Amino acid sequence: MSVKLTTRRVGDVTVIDAAGRITLGEGASAFRDRIRELASSGDKKILLNLAEVSYIDSSGIGELVSGFTTVTGDGGQLKLVGLSKRIKDLLQITKLYTVFDVHDDEAAAVRSFA
């Protein structure tokens, strides 16, 4: 299964619920397209929920970074919530854990945008 992306609003925050695999190919490009779409439509507060993401490879990590730079470059914020231990480990290995604002709880993550 590739990645499935569902977008919803919580207050003025856009939450992207991702499910499946974010890997080179369809998964990574779908993710990239969605982030760019949101950034170009003026969304400034984006919370990426990775709770249902079962797998992410280096290309997927690259897309997270690219999404982060796209959104912050437009003056917005992109934060992460719901990371599995494996994804947390990947962000630790790549030293990206401190680059992203990572939350365990969605409500707290949404509040942090205020």
Next chain:
Amino acid sequence: MQLSRAARDIDNMEKIQTLLDSTLESVDKAEALVMREAGKLGFDEDDQHGIGMAVRECMVNAVVHGNRYNKKKHVHLEIVTDKEIAVTIGDEGEGFDMSMLPDPTAPENLLRQSGRGLLLIRAFMDDFDMHPRPGGGTEVRLVKKVPGA
């Protein structure tokens, strides 16, 4: 995908060799095959996941950067299992100089989109070696020892 399997009863070593097309489907096939062999060898789920990811990263390098999706070129996969799993992946590309790669964890490179594959491979495997492949291209060898073996 055609598999060639050879077993030696004396030392329980088993070898699988296969030739894969230069496609992303081959990346998935190689990952699944190696994870299956790692599971049979007794690696736990986390180790299987890490080994699978290391193989995925090497296969992507071989298919995308080595063979550049060229239909006439193949990826050579060999899996040897004993008290460890040793995976060799060779491409038929132009060759690759690992020393040219910037450190992806250096502050100035943290926000680069690519270049983290080798870092992940090293994180998940016990040994990693990259060298020119006899006959052209690049070959990598990944080894993970079975815990307690």
